[in-house]
Amino acid sequence: MTNFENRLKESLSAEDEAFLRNLEEGESLMGQLGSTFAGPMMVWTGFAFVLSFAFFGIAVWAGFKMYEATEPRLMVFWLGVFLFAMIAVGLIKIWFWMRMNHLALLRELKRIELRLVR
Template sequence: MNIDQRIKAELEQESAEIDRILGEDKGITSMMANSMKGNLGRWFLIANLFVLIFTGAMITVGYQFFTADETGEQVFWGILLVLSLQMQIGLKQWLWQEMSRSSLLREIKRMELALARMSEGKST
């Protein structure tokens, strides 16, 4: 077997392994589940709980804003609506970053394992 055939076989094998790895990813639900298993899993659950609380608050405050009769009341409820929206945005941003971090760490570990396997294969 010449070097070109060997390189081609290695690339095909790596391509098949990458296809298998990409096929394992189930989507956003698996990313969320994996984030809950990590070191910050409790914080992830707490942040999700607060997202639900602020969603309820945002709906309630939005209803109060649109049904208020006086301008002063509308300003009050409007400010609370904006604050609850900002809290939601901040918490969801953190959740997405945590999911991304968890996914990235998993991919780095996969690469470390692949490199370890390659170095073992060359040493034998």
């Protein structure tokens, strides 16, 4: 074995081996979503999760207000609020998918690293 291989093998711990065993089983979509709530970004993920529900509630409320409005000016205003809130929900969902993709990529890199050691 080369010096690089020796250093790489020494740097791995039992935690890395357990992580590799977890990777072998695969992870469901809900498991991937749940894994976004762990680690250093846990607070931001929770904040974004709550914010997405808040924006959805605002969108529903603005939708009802739009239909209740009698003046065209108010209808356009509530339509703007509705569209803004729905776009915000969509962008937060895109952020979640990007976060899940980032974590999946990190898992794949870790899998490759651990396979190299073997």
